Amino acid sequence: EAQVTQNPRYLITVTGKKLTVTCSQNMNHEYMSWYRQDPGLGLRQIYYSMNVEVTDKGDVPEGYKVSRKEKRNFPLILESPSPNQTSLYFCASSLALVETDTQYFGPGTRLTVL
Amino acid sequence: AQSVTQLDSHVSVSEGTPVLLRCNYSSSYSPSLFWYVQHPNKGLQLLLKYTSAATLVKGINGFEAEFKKSETSFHLTKPSAHMSDAAEYFCVVSDYSSASKIIFGSGTRLSIRP
Numbered sequence: 001e002a003q004v005t006q007n008p009r010y011l012i013t014v015t016g017k018k019l020t021v022t023c024s025q026n027m028n029h030e031y032m033s034w035y036r037q038d039p040g041l042g043l044r045q046i047y048y049s050m051n052v053e054v055t056d057k058g059d060v061p062e063g064y065k066v067s068r069k070e071k072r073n074f075p076l077i078l079e080s081p082s083p084n085q086t087s088l089y090f091c092a093s094s095l096a097l098v099e100t101d102t103q104y105f106g107p108g109t110r111l112t113v114l
Numbered sequence: 115a116q117s118v119t120q121l122d123s124h125v126s127v128s129e130g131t132p133v134l135l136r137c138n139y140s141s142s143y144s145p146s147l148f149w150y151v152q153h154p155n156k157g158l159q160l161l162l163k164y165t166s167a168a169t170l171v172k173g174i175n176g177f178e179a180e181f182k183k184s185e186t187s188f189h190l191t192k193p194s195a196h197m198s199d200a201a202e203y204f205c206v207v208s209d210y211s212s213a214s215k216i217i218f219g220s221g222t223r224l225s226i227r228p
Binding site: 004027033035040041042043044045052078090092098100102103105106108 | 118120123146148150155156157158159160163165175204208209215216218220222
């Protein structure tokens with residue numbers, strides 16, 4: 001089944017404790033991205049990657065890191081989480097960086113930083 | 115710069131009555147436009163998309179949207195609401211000539227009354 005998977009689905013952590021949220025897709029998509037969803041703000045893009053070893057900042061990159069060492073994986077790293085990073089996070093992928101491409105979303109990771 | 119405005123944060127309709135979710139956009143280019151749906155505790159799923167072909171776009175589950183360039187609108191409609199339509203709906207503009215390549219609206223929560 002074609003899908004985007006994320007782990008963990010739920011995470012509660014404390015300020016400053018490094019964490020990684022994994023994202024994997026099995027559709028051989030080139031383009032992957034991370035979003036955060038906050039009430040009343042819709043989804044905002046954190047980082048995106050057009051292909052292996054190619055990443056770029058989205059609209060809200062501060063406090064986040066990403067890497068793209070393999071085509072299928074695109075982990076999101078919070079080196080020193082803070083409470084304002086409490087949010088619902090979505091990973092997405094699409095075939096390429098083309099305007100008309102549909103994005104496929106993972107199920108989401110709900111992160112709480114205390 | 116591109117932007118998306120969903121004019122209603124919450125819409126409530128009775129089962130069997132029409133649904134109208136409004137979306138206006140601004141873009142300096144000819145964008146692609148999407149509607150995604152998010153059911154509770156789920157990821158986002160594509161409903162339909164406009165990619166400069168027919169201006170009336172049909173999607174899944176009986177939804178459709180009409181691209182009106184003169185009004186810069188892309189409203190989502192359905193003739194008869196079903197209880198299973200209760201969800202959050204996001205209008206998205208995709209313009210890869212822009213620095214912010216993909217912009218999400220803030221979302222409209224659709225409630226269905228029995």
